[in-house]
Amino acid sequence: MSEDELADTVALIGTARGIYARDKRALAVLDALERRLTDPLRLAIAGIVKAGKSTLLNAILGEQIAPTDAGECTKTVTWYRYSQTPSITVHLHDGPARRLPVRRERGMLAIDLGELSADDVEHIDISWPAPALKSLILIDTPGIASISQNISARSLDFLTPNDAPSEADAIVYLLRHLHPSDLGFLEAFRDTAAGASQTVNAVTVLSRADEIGSGRIDSLLSAGKVALRYERDGELASLALGVVPVAGLLAEGARTLRETEFMAFRELAALDRPVRERLLVSADRFVRPAAGLRLGERERKDLLARFGLFGVRLATSLIRAGADDSTRLATQLVQHSGLVELEEFVQLHFQSRAATLKTRGVIDRLEHLVSERPRSGTQPIAAGIEQIRANAHGLRELTLLSSARVTGLGLSPGETDAAVRITGGSGLDAATRLGMPLDATTQELRAKALTEIDLWRSAGQSPMLNRRGADVSRVVIRSLETIASDLGPSRAREDLTHVATAG
Known part of the structure; x- marks a missing residue:
């Protein structure tokens, strides 16, 4: 997502403020959207009851902060944000927010809701000086498929709301065995969080992976085979970018x-x-x-x-x-x-595209606001949203990567692999996208980018290419043009003009 596209999104929110100047509820939504653009990426951790969500969150944080017992606070949605000063704030459905004392028991953060029950709480906000929170907002959610419908509903209402886009930019979903309820949730999350772009922004974790091998030293190897089998499952492949086996308790203890x-x-x-x-x-x-x-x-x-x-x-x-x-x-x-592999996966597929994922969520929510609360004068907002979607190449790349897993790209296997690599499926740096050594010089990378543009232009003009393949070729060419431009703006423009004329 370029600075211009980010500025266009901020400008749209400003336009909406003028239109909804007398609507307090709409203004509160717009305030939240502005914060979402400036906040770190929102990564939710979800899964069935006892899947090990809080344990995994503690491992990522490197501290035993998230409570793992069955207390009231584990039945609520809890946000973890970075702050130099620790604090705990409880936001209620009815009534003002309350600050709670920060105290620990046996190293674990103790959250005492007092006379409040989980039904009274909308969410809990925990600010903590954990380095991992500088680039991520982590959201711990209650267990799905709980015997208590109220507990499950809190996660579902937050992550897959019926009347609005999801508040999470991406999700880590923990499963122990692949059940229809897992597939149902992931499909609902894709439909609500992906918005109009229909991208896939979830990774699944084969949780408590050491138990698959009965605690043997080679348990993670056995879990890796199971994870690979799940990853190739036709239904799951369309809902998650990958399956990573993780022994969460070991990861938390080690960290x-x-x-x-x-x-x-x-x-x-x-x-x-x-x-x-x-x-x-x-x-x-x-x-x-x-x-x-x-x-x-x-x-x-x-x-x-x-x-x-x-x-x-x-x-x-x-x-x-x-x-x-x-x-x-x-x-x-x-x-x-397995924690390192998960963190690398999140960095590659989510954090490196944080601006794109956040902006997508904001414009989807802004579009929903305009639809939910129609006013005269909102046509420029609708037009602006369409323009951002049309110009936001990062969204097209995400959509292509999703399509590659779900429906295919209409290309040969070799061309599909190249298209996925060029659009960032293996990493966003120029060398990785171009399939070049990491120590390649700028001149070598630029030359490779221009050669690839020429090849993809020729392939895109082939009368044998189907419409889907032609659309993919245009996305790949745009990615290559962006790479070439970033490597050398003035020289790249001259070369691109030459390539376009020659083509």
Whole structure:
């Protein structure tokens, strides 16, 4: 999304302010839209009950902040934003917002709603000085498919509202096994969050992936095979950009590893092999009283609660393989948890396109406002929205990437792979888009871009190409022209004119 398109969106909101100057409700919506443009990307975490949403959120934050018990606060939508000063604010359906004291119990943030119930709360806002929140607003949602319809409804009303676009820009959806309810939710989210562009802005996480392999050291390998099978599922492929296996409990424990826990793991690793293997046969055996073992029963139960049996087995194995301090062990545990792959996926597909995703959500909501509250003089807003959509090439790229997964592009497999790469399916930097080495010079990249433009122009003019393929070719050419322009504005314009004349 270019600065001009962002400025056009801000200008449209200004136009709407003039038209709705006497409508307090509409002005509140416009205020929220302006904040959405300046806020970081809104990434919601959703899934069925007990899928591990709050645990994953804590792992991403690198702190045990999100409560994981069954208290009232876990039944509400909770926003996590960056601030240098921690604060907790409860927003009610009826009545003014309330500030709550910030306190922690056993390291976890304690949120006491007092006499309030989850039914009274619209959402909770938590401001926290976590570095991850500088580039993301994380939204924790109650479990879907809960035995309580009220709890499920809070997530569904927020993420897939019937009468407005979704408040989330993208979503991480946790599943343990692929059920029709998962597909139903993801389809509803696509229809409400994708808006007119019909892009796919969800990634699924195969949650608690270590349990798939019964806690064995190679559990994530087994989970990876299951994730790949789900990813190739025809229905799921049209609703999510990928499936990433993650052992959330291990990721949370690794990101918050304490020195005392490292010392406990080191003691386990130093046991004689027969003793250690008997101890790690099962969770029950691990916490059972054992004569001659210096590590107490309470300490072992705490390790199991924090890392799971998979994490305990893996940590002792890594220490024996050379992880000789807590920092090195934590780093290796995170790498084995699948969290790094998820964070890289979010960065590639969502954060790198934050401006485009945010602007799309804003203009969809602005269009809904005009439709919901018609006024004379709104025609310039409708026209402006159409112009932004027509000029916003980032939206066309997202739509192409979605179509590549759902309906195909009408091209050969090789051409499809190239089109996906050029439009940012593997990364947004020029070298990755052009399939060039990362150390390629600007001159080499420019030459490659111009060559590709020539090739795609020729292919797009082929009488054998179907209409769908021709439309895709135009999007790819526009992407290549943008790359060439960014690499050298003045020289690129001369070369593009030459290429266009030659074509």
